[in-house]
Amino acid sequence: MESLDLDVLKAALSWHQADFDVSLATVVQTWGSAPRPPGSLLAIRSDGLVMGSVSGGCIEDDLIARIRTQGMPAKAELVQYGVTREQAQHFGLPCGGILELVLEPLRDVAWIESVLQQTSLHQLVERTLHLSSGKVELAQGQRQQALRFDGETLVMVFGPQLRLLIIGAGQLSQLVAYMAQPLGFDVLMCDPREEYTGTWQSNLGQHLSGMPDDVVVEIKPDAHTAIVALTHDPKLDDMALLEALKSEAFYVGALGSRANNKKRRERLALFDLSEDQINRLHGPIGLHIGSRVPSEIAVSILAEIVSVKNGVAPSQKKLPV
Structure with missing residues (x-):
């Protein structure tokens, strides 16, 4: 519901x-x-x-x-x-x-x-x-x-039929969490950085302590789970993605430019991920709507997640960065 x-x-x-x-x-x-x-x-x-x-x-x-x-x-x-x-x-x-x-x-x-x-x-x-x-x-x-x-x-x-795990507790993550709940998502957040989690409000979603890769394994992502890595820190985002891309999550995305995502895919290829698993990654994350400010980026991210959930192919391609 x-x-x-x-x-x-x-x-x-x-x-x-x-x-x-x-x-x-x-x-x-x-x-x-x-x-x-x-x-x-x-x-x-x-x-x-x-x-x-x-x-x-x-x-x-x-x-x-x-x-x-x-x-x-x-x-x-x-x-x-x-x-x-x-x-x-x-x-x-x-x-x-x-x-x-x-x-x-x-x-x-x-x-x-x-x-x-x-x-x-x-x-x-x-x-x-x-x-x-x-x-x-x-x-x-x-x-x-x-x-x-x-x-x-x-x-x-x-109760929420879908789950959204957000890696990162920054401003963009908070906006995504706030907008995701009316869409029917049970929001979970993981960020080991106390400097960021100190401003996370409980009404935005449940804060799961621990390192991102451990948290992904702990929640056992299923086909009704979406995972987004939004810290822009490879040490945290990549850890979560390594486990998320091997899971049954219906959507896995990461923040970053096209160039940064190309480098990320090269890093992921060094680990035990298949080419098909790496190709599941949505990056740059979100639909192209010309977004520049955090609130618009949050809308683009959730729009892409919903389109994937509903089996609808995006009508617009992302522009190269």
């Missing part, structure tokens, strides 16, 4: 604690060109205030009107939009798009408190909702576990 969806749960919990009635809408199935994917969340307060999104806005308007005129649903129910061409046009769905969502009243919010607590500890939580009874069960979640819905039981995982 996206980390922004946790903000939906936080809002729902806060509203419930303030004695408002609250319903939670979850997209469970889509067909055709639906505007939001399964798992998207929307919290609706009894006075019509909303947090989150399940469409471009028209379905939200209908749900708000439904709550205001009919009140909160007595129990969880399945709601479908876009079955006919007229509905699709009325609710702003693309032609042929169909969207199903579960609308549930939040009576007991203990499960939300537990989910927020466990995800704050970098844990994944699987939530099972039984529509007929409203019963909620929580269990340990698995990374990249897809939402499941059979018409009666809804199962989805809360």
Whole structure:
């Protein structure tokens, strides 16, 4: 799930604690060109205030009107939009798009408190909702576990589905960490230099102590892990890359000019890395967007990571440096 969806749960919990009635809408199935994917969340307060999104806005308007005129649903129910061409046009769905969502009243919010607590500890939580009874069960979640819905039981995982390990705690690293979290990444940082880690804030991500190569081995990078080396210090970046390029990480990148990356590849070739492994390295890191300042460089780095995650080839080549 996206980390922004946790903000939906936080809002729902806060509203419930303030004695408002609250319903939670979850997209469970889509067909055709639906505007939001399964798992998207929307919290609706009894006075019509909303947090989150399940469409471009028209379905939200209908749900708000439904709550205001009919009140909160007595129990969880399945709601479908876009079955006919007229509905699709009325609710702003693309032609042929169909969207199903579960609308549930939040009576007991203990499960939300537990989910927020466990995800704050970098844990994944699987939530099972039984529509007929409203019963909620929580269990340990698995990374990249897809939402499941059979018409009666809804199962989805809360918490970041992706990990981003950043080598370095400097200004660029902090910007990358700050921007990566809304994209659904659980951010980890390693930097043995105390001069830099002293300004790292805990809300940016978890600080892992130790040398970069040891930390890469320790976290056991999988196919849902991205690793970026941003210290610009070969003694630190190269150590991490030696292990990262041998791992299952879906993305490995390093900061530096084209000339510096050429030298880095030559250094890496002196170790036990194959040519294919070295060719996995993204460097110069990031998509070419003419970036010069740290914030723009951070955007270019994350744009490239997301494009690789989504299997989309960059439309623009990097310019030679």
